[in-house]
Amino acid sequence: MTAVNTLIDERALSKLRWRCRRGLLENDLFIERFFARYDRSLTEHQAEGLRVLMDLSDNDLLDLFLCRKEPEGELDRADVQEVLAMLRTAP
16 A cells, blocks of 8 residues: 555544634534544545645635635645535535
């Protein structure tokens, strides 16, 4: 299994969940649905994309979640695009 497909372990998942806590309720709702659907299948590659997204301000993150903006510049990378698609489609 390549690093891209390696699942993250429980400790890494717990740390990632903590890192994803946001100040804006709308963002928290997207993130909670994401973890409810994908927490057992999250790969290192996807976790890195999520970490990059969590460096954004709450308003910029919400704009991405709601498709008001698309990733550009340093954000326009495969892991971010993949996780953003997952976040946008999580029920």
